[in-house]
Amino acid sequence: TQSTRPQRILGAVQQNATRGDPRSVVRAIDQYCRSQEWAMNVGDEKGCILDSVVSEVNPSTVLELGTYCGYSTVRIASLLPPHAKLITLEFNPKFAVIARQVIAWAGLEDKIQLVEGSSGDLIPKLKEQFGVKAFDLVFLDHWKDRYLPDTKLIEECGLLRKGGVLLADNVICPGAPEYLEFVRSSPRYESQYFKSHLEYTKVEDGLEKSVFLG
Ligand SMILES: Oc1cc(-c2ccc(F)cc2)cc2cncnc12
Numbered sequence: 714t715q716s717t718r719p720q721r722i723l724g725a726v727q728q729n730a731t732r733g734d735p736r737s738v739v740r741a742i743d744q745y746c747r748s749q750e751w752a753m754n755v756g757d758e759k760g761c762i763l764d765s766v767v768s769e770v771n772p773s774t775v776l777e778l779g780t781y782c783g784y785s786t787v788r789i790a791s792l793l794p795p796h797a798k799l800i801t802l803e804f805n806p807k808f809a810v811i812a813r814q815v816i817a818w819a820g821l822e823d824k825i826q827l828v829e830g831s832s833g834d835l836i837p838k839l840k841e842q843f844g845v846k847a848f849d850l851v852f853l854d855h856w857k858d859r860y861l862p863d864t865k866l867i868e869e870c871g872l873l874r875k876g877g878v879l880l881a882d883n884v885i886c887p888g889a890p891e892y893l894e895f896v897r898s899s900p901r902y903e904s905q906y907f908k909s910h911l912e913y914t915k916v917e918d919g920l921e922k923s924v925f926l927g
């Protein structure tokens with residue numbers, strides 16, 4: 714029976730990455746998606762920008778919206794300090810089952826909690842169910858029309874600490890115009906655009922970093 718793209722990505726990890734070596738997992742996925750078939754990982758070019766923001770924020774708690782195969786999940790978690798935690802939300806169970814295996818291969822199960830469900834349903838439950846106080850960093854990489862409503866939900870639930878950072882993928886391609894307009898015009902955010910390219914292509918895309926001023 715026909716395999717799926719996420720299954721083939723997992724296969725590339727199991728064949729080419731070293732168990733317990735997160736950076737080799739990231740490298741294996743990038744090599745596969747650059748040479749064999751495109752996939753919607755944040756990729757190595759935008760991934761370097763992601764790395765620099767993660768290193769600068771040095772977060773204790775991270776929220777990722779949109780796990781897919783776990784590429785950015787592993788990339789972020791590999792840079793976190795020892796007791797830091799990352800919660801990642803994934804709506805698609807087929808993606809979640811692959812991401813769990815990619816995360817396990819990287820040996821990052823202790824740092825990462827993957828929760829299946831819709832961000833709109835799960836965000837209001839994060840405090841009570843997962844004992845989260847507030848996030849230092851939120852990586853938005855899910856459905857683009859959820860960026861703005863979920864940001865408002867995160868604010869309403871008091872889940873973003875003062876000085877906390879929102880980092881949004883794909884603000885140009887596929888694009889999140891309402892989100893961009895909001896964070897760039899709101900007095901409660903200090904926003905900065907990092908111009909880059911859509912993963913594995915020459916098409917323009919970028920990341921928007923927005924610091925929450927409280
Ligand atoms: O990084 C991404 C890229 C694309 C995408 C798909 C098709 C296309 F033509 C261009 C871009 C879709 C995404 C959905 N969720 C999260 N990240 C994504």
Ligand SMILES: [Mg+2]
Pocket residue numbers: 753754755854882883
């Ligand atoms: Mg993306």
